[in-house]
Amino acid sequence: MESTTTSTLDKFGEEDIFSTVLRYGLYVGAIFQLICIGSSIFLPISQETQGNDGEIGEEQKQSTDIINAARRQHKIRKLEKKKRR
Template sequence: MSAEQLDLSPPEVPEPTLLESILRYGLFLGAIFQLICILAIIFPTSKSQQQEEVEPSESKPAEPVKKSKGPAPQSRQKPKKESKKKR
């Protein structure tokens, strides 16, 4: 093998097109947005902001809580048909 047969020059890479550049920067912006969202979940808002949100609701008069008689019927179940009594 001689040096003439081996081509060690870097391959020719075409310049990125406008669409490829927009796509690349859009992916970077999307990754940054995802990191911000993950950080917002890991580090929630401070307690002072949460207390400010809760205080106005405490000043409202308490409404009586209605008790439910039981679990709501499921929508999948069909109502039972009443059968007539035979004599």
């Protein structure tokens, strides 16, 4: 009698191979995400991104300058548009 009771209470039945692979794949994905987050928190900045003095590298300075120039141009255009109104 108890075997019929447990089978009626089990909504999903036995796990098939796809469910098992999916479950373990999700576990592996979660562990990978934790490793990535931990490495971004605990590992130091590599020497490539730092200059000899521990400053930001030249490539990063150039990209920052380009972004700042684009922001300035946008601001100027926005002010000119306001003046026309």
